[in-house]
Amino acid sequence: QKEVEQDPGPLSVPEGAIVSLNCTYSNSAFQYFMWYRQYSRKGPELLMYTYSSGNKEDGRFTAQVDKSSKYISLFIRDSQPSDSATYLCAMSAGYQLIWGAGTKLIIKP
Amino acid sequence: DTAVSQTPKYLVTQMGNDKSIKCEQNLGHDTMYWYKQDSKKFLKIMFSYNNKELIINETVPNRFSPKSPDKAHLNLHINSLELGDSAVYFCASSQEVTASGNTIYFGEGSWLTVV
Numbered sequence: 001q002k003e004v005e006q007d008p009g010p011l012s013v014p015e016g017a018i019v020s021l022n023c024t025y026s027n028s029a030f031q032y033f034m035w036y037r038q039y040s041r042k043g044p045e046l047l048m049y050t051y052s053s054g055n056k057e058d059g060r061f062t063a064q065v066d067k068s069s070k071y072i073s074l075f076i077r078d079s080q081p082s083d084s085a086t087y088l089c090a091m092s093a094g095y096q097l098i099w100g101a102g103t104k105l106i107i108k109p
Numbered sequence: 110d111t112a113v114s115q116t117p118k119y120l121v122t123q124m125g126n127d128k129s130i131k132c133e134q135n136l137g138h139d140t141m142y143w144y145k146q147d148s149k150k151f152l153k154i155m156f157s158y159n160n161k162e163l164i165i166n167e168t169v170p171n172r173f174s175p176k177s178p179d180k181a182h183l184n185l186h187i188n189s190l191e192l193g194d195s196a197v198y199f200c201a202s203s204q205e206v207t208a209s210g211n212t213i214y215f216g217e218g219s220w221l222t223v224v
Contacts, residue, residue, distance in 0.1 A: 008149065032209045043113070043199050043215030044152070051210065086150055092208035096165065102150040 003027055006089055006100030014108050019076040023089035023100045026070065030091040030098075033065050035074045038086045038102065047087070048074065079107045112136050113216040115200045121222045122190055129186045130219045132200030140164070140206045141183040142213070143175060144199040152199070158183055159206040190223045197221070 006023045013019055021035075031052055036044035048063040050056045050072075056063045062075040072091070076083055084107045089100040115132040122128055134141060142165075143155040157165035161177045172188045183200060200216040 038150075041218070043201070043217050044213075045215065046212045049210065049212070088150075088152060094209050095207050096154070097208035097213070099152045102152070104150070 002101075003098050004089065004091060004100045007103055008101050010104040010106055012106040012108060013079060015079060015081060017079050017107075019074075019079050019083070019105060019107075021074040021076075021087050021089075021103050021105065023072050023091075024070055025072070025091060025098075027091075027093060027098070028067070028070065029093035031094075032092045033063070033072050034090045034092075034097075035061075035063055036088045036090060038088060040085070044088055076105075081107045081109050083107050113200055113202055113214050115198075115216040115219050117219060118217065119220045119222075121224060124190055124192060124223055126190050127186070127188045128190060128221070129184055130198055130200070130221075131182070131184045132216060133182050134200075134202040134214070135181065136202055136204075136214060138202040138204050138214070139180055140203045141177065141180070142199075142201040142203075143183065143185050144201060144215075146197040146199060146218070148196070156183075156185075157206070164206055187221075190221075192223050195221055195223045 033050045035048045037047045038044040053067045060077045064073040086102040088102040113134045140159045156175045158177045197218045203213045205211045
């Protein structure tokens, strides 16, 4: 079993929908949780970062961490075609970053 | 102005050849990385350097040799290329060596195809 599990998708939703992307993990020592966005033919870029449990909101994006369930989510409200990308979760207990496989998201106009 | 730049962007080469990918960052960061992303988009760290010193060396064949002439540059040399080396290689950098709360900045990737 991988340390971080993420459904690769693709996940296809109509424009304007609320999108939910998720990762589960097995290492209870993880404290830092990140979401990176990767457009086609580009490198990943940091989208959201959360420390420990709780929610963090940034515009249309909300990151949620539930440490008791070892489950993290990224919600995208009012999704736009420009949100079409691969979303990678990443987490750390300190030294090294452990990555999910990425979920490919397609927003249909 | 590109923060992390790597060259070449595309590389097609024959099995058995030796090739290099160059990387430079102008962010003033102390730590640089090489990542490999396979066809299923899984991102795997290969090497990490902090101030020119090797910090992380994952289980990577010794045909792969990183070289950091200074903290702004981290090059990757690959000997005797194999078909399985075909992937996208990302150079990246960050201010700190630990992953905690530390943003990693990626280059645009180098698409390596071995035929």
